[in-house]
Amino acid sequence: MDMKNVGNVPPASAKPNYLQVDNDIKLLSGMKGVEVLSSRDAYEKYDWVRKIISKPEYGYFIWVKEQINTPLFSCVLIENRKITQNLKNLLVVENGIKVDLNATCSSVKSSLEGSHNAKGNIILKPGAEVNYNHNHKWSMTDSVNINYNFLLMESSRLNYYYKNLYPPSDLNIKNEITTEKKSKVDLKIIIDGRDTKANISDVLNLNGRDSSGIVKIRIVGRENSDINAQSKISAVEAVKGHLDCQGLLLSNKSEIKLVPELFSKNKNSMLTHEASIGKISQDVLEYLESRGLAEKQAIDLIVNGFLR
Amino acid sequence: MLELKNIWVNAGNQKVLNGINLKIGKGETHILLGPNASGKSTLAKTIMGFSQFKVVKGKIIFESKEIQKLKTWERAKLGLFLVFQQPPSVKDITLNELLELISKQTNSNNKKIEKIFPNISGLEKRKLNVSFSGGEQKVSELIQLMSVKPKFVIFDEIDSGLDIVMLKKISRAVRNYLTENHITSLFITHRGDIMKYLNPDTAHVLLDGKIACSGDWKNVWKTVKKYGYEKCRKCPTRIS
Numbered sequence A: 001m002d003m004k005n006v007g008n009v010p011p012a013s014a015k016p017n018y019l020q021v022d023n024d025i026k027l028l029s030g031m032k033g034v035e036v037l038s039s040r041d042a043y044e045k046y047d048w049v050r051k052i053i054s055k056p057e058y059g060y061f062i063w064v065k066e067q068i069n070t071p072l073f074s075c076v077l078i079e080n081r082k083i084t085q086n087l088k089n090l091l092v093v094e095n096g097i098k099v100d101l102n103a104t105c106s107s108v109k110s111s112l113e114g115s116h117n118a119k120g121n122i123i124l125k126p127g128a129e130v131n132y133n134h135n136h137k138w139s140m141t142d143s144v145n146i147n148y149n150f151l152l153m154e155s156s157r158l159n160y161y162y163k164n165l166y167p168p169s170d171l172n173i174k175n176e177i178t179t180e181k182k183s184k185v186d187l188k189i190i191i192d193g194r195d196t197k198a199n200i201s202d203v204l205n206l207n208g209r210d211s212s213g214i215v216k217i218r219i220v221g222r223e224n225s226d227i228n229a230q231s232k233i234s235a236v237e238a239v240k241g242h243l244d245c246q247g248l249l250l251s252n253k254s255e256i257k258l259v260p261e262l263f264s265k266n267k268n269s270m271l272t273h274e275a276s277i278g279k280i281s282q283d284v285l286e287y288l289e290s291r292g293l294a295e296k297q298a299i300d301l302i303v304n305g306f307l308r
Numbered sequence B: 001m002l003e004l005k006n007i008w009v010n011a012g013n014q015k016v017l018n019g020i021n022l023k024i025g026k027g028e029t030h031i032l033l034g035p036n037a038s039g040k041s042t043l044a045k046t047i048m049g050f051s052q053f054k055v056v057k058g059k060i061i062f063e064s065k066e067i068q069k070l071k072t073w074e075r076a077k078l079g080l081f082l083v084f085q086q087p088p089s090v091k092d093i094t095l096n097e098l099l100e101l102i103s104k105q106t107n108s109n110n111k112k113i114e115k116i117f118p119n120i121s122g123l124e125k126r127k128l129n130v131s132f133s134g135g136e137q138k139v140s141e142l143i144q145l146m147s148v149k150p151k152f153v154i155f156d157e158i159d160s161g162l163d164i165v166m167l168k169k170i171s172r173a174v175r176n177y178l179t180e181n182h183i184t185s186l187f188i189t190h191r192g193d194i195m196k197y198l199n200p201d202t203a204h205v206l207l208d209g210k211i212a213c214s215g216d217w218k219n220v221w222k223t224v225k226k227y228g229y230e231k232c233r234k235c236p237t238r239i240s
Helices: A039-045 A047-052 A282-289 A295-306 B040-048 B072-078 B095-106 B110-116 B121-125 B134-148 B164-180 B193-198 B217-227 B229-234
Strands: A018-021 A024-028 A034-038 A060-064 A072-078 A084-093 A098-107 A115-124 A129-137 A143-152 A157-166 A170-179 A184-193 A197-206 A212-221 A226-235 A240-249 A255-264 A270-278 B002-011 B014-024 B029-033 B054-062 B080-083 B090-094 B152-156 B184-189 B202-207 B210-215
Touching: A024 A034, A034 A039, A039 A047, A039 A060, A039 A084, A060 A072, A072 A084, A072 A115, A084 A129, A098 A115, A115 A129, A115 A157, A143 A157, A143 A184, A157 A170, A170 A184, A170 A212, A184 A197, A184 A226, A197 A212, A197 A240, A212 A226, A212 A255, A212 A295, A226 A240, A226 A270, A240 A255, A240 A295, A255 A270, A282 A295, A282 B072, A282 B090, A295 B090, A295 B095, B002 B040, B014 B040, B014 B054, B014 B210, B029 B193, B029 B217, B040 B054, B040 B072, B040 B080, B040 B152, B040 B184, B072 B080, B080 B134, B090 B095, B095 B121, B095 B134, B121 B134, B134 B164, B164 B193, B184 B193, B202 B217, B202 B229, B210 B217, B210 B229, B217 B229
Parallel strands: A018 A072, A060 A084, A072 A098, A084 A115, A098 A129, A115 A143, A129 A157, A143 A170, A157 A184, A170 A197, A184 A212, A197 A226, A212 A240, A226 A255, A240 A270, B029 B184, B029 B202, B080 B152, B152 B184
Antiparallel strands: A018 A024, A034 A060, B002 B014, B002 B054, B202 B210
16 A cells, blocks of 8 residues: 555554555554554443444544553545545543544545545543644545544643645534543644635533633635634633634635634633634735745745644 | 836836836946835835836846846846845744745755854744844845845845944945855945945936936935935936
């Protein structure tokens, strides 16, 4: 399998803990302190798993029970035409354990007309810390639906970074994050849209006292994109939350809609938001061009910075 | 090296340059003086090909090639560079990111630049031109200039907002850099102090979008200092 075309992935030497190609699970690899199963097997094995997810077809079950020193890596690829993937993933990180997870989902070439549907449940037990880098790379003919739920128990911390620089023509993303007391979340969603119709919805429920969260959305709308992003933070306790949604529109044939929403029913909470949609100013473009950068180079430089 | 032949420029429907003639030889340093709104910065941006300014008549010739129809980056590739008076803020990139990209294209060595400006490390990591002080803007512009290694540089009021100590320091650094690298230059200013450090070959006065006078910088500056630019308007040697 050629891993060169799957985008921002760990080094080629990194062995996936979960590798699925089309609808074949090619690799399940645990390690000391980490149980890795197919979610189907985990569903059969554990009663408690059945309480969290419905019966799965595919997807990973990763249960981190002890501290590990290497990042976990899951990789889901579409290699053949007209494949439909339905995944249910479950990651559970036990008390006080810190773990990095790099997840890559991709079609390996264009015109495969694949469909990737993934539901995820990520559970951080008290004091756990998860750095989750979720990289997607698709072709124009694919369609992608992802729906993730995160539960952050007391004093846990989640950094979730979803990056999609090559989105499909049809993209739907739903994230719901619920925090218990003193937990923290940093969520960043990056989409570089071109010929993309995307609906992004994220909800951050700051339910636990002294929990906090920052949500950053960065969207680029290149030619023929229609991107709708709705972000909500709700506060029921004394919490802090900030929503930062920014769109960069590069074409008059594209649309970006940003809908930030704040909801609070606690007078000691502090929720803020900022939202903007703009273009690259001609002054800035010509300034960079006067340094010898061609227009495309100048745009790419700014877009890369914007999406960082 | 650079010649402007009867250049007429519009900004929208407004005439902003009215038949500019200017010739700058290789290795020379020229000064362009003029009151506010006389068209100095417009001339600089016209030479660089900024889209706001349309050349409706005339030719810009750089190293024997007509460039008035080239895009800004194409002119920059030929060796033209503008040091901005007030560069725009670019909040999505750092100065260092721009320098890295420039260096890849020009094989320039930033170590040399760090020797000239030893305290730039903080500036490089900051968002480009965002909340830069006047002095920091100048330093940033000069670092970029040294990375690009152009053949011809226009300095748009490099002396504005600088105190006399900083002016002296920057002028000397610039003069040495231009001399060592055989770079031709045009300095736009309305202050005379910088000329003492640069000792230019020629000074020009721009009035109402036209070169009103050209000559030895000491004579030109002496007249401007004593009588103001109004004198240039009435000067019998005025080029009309």
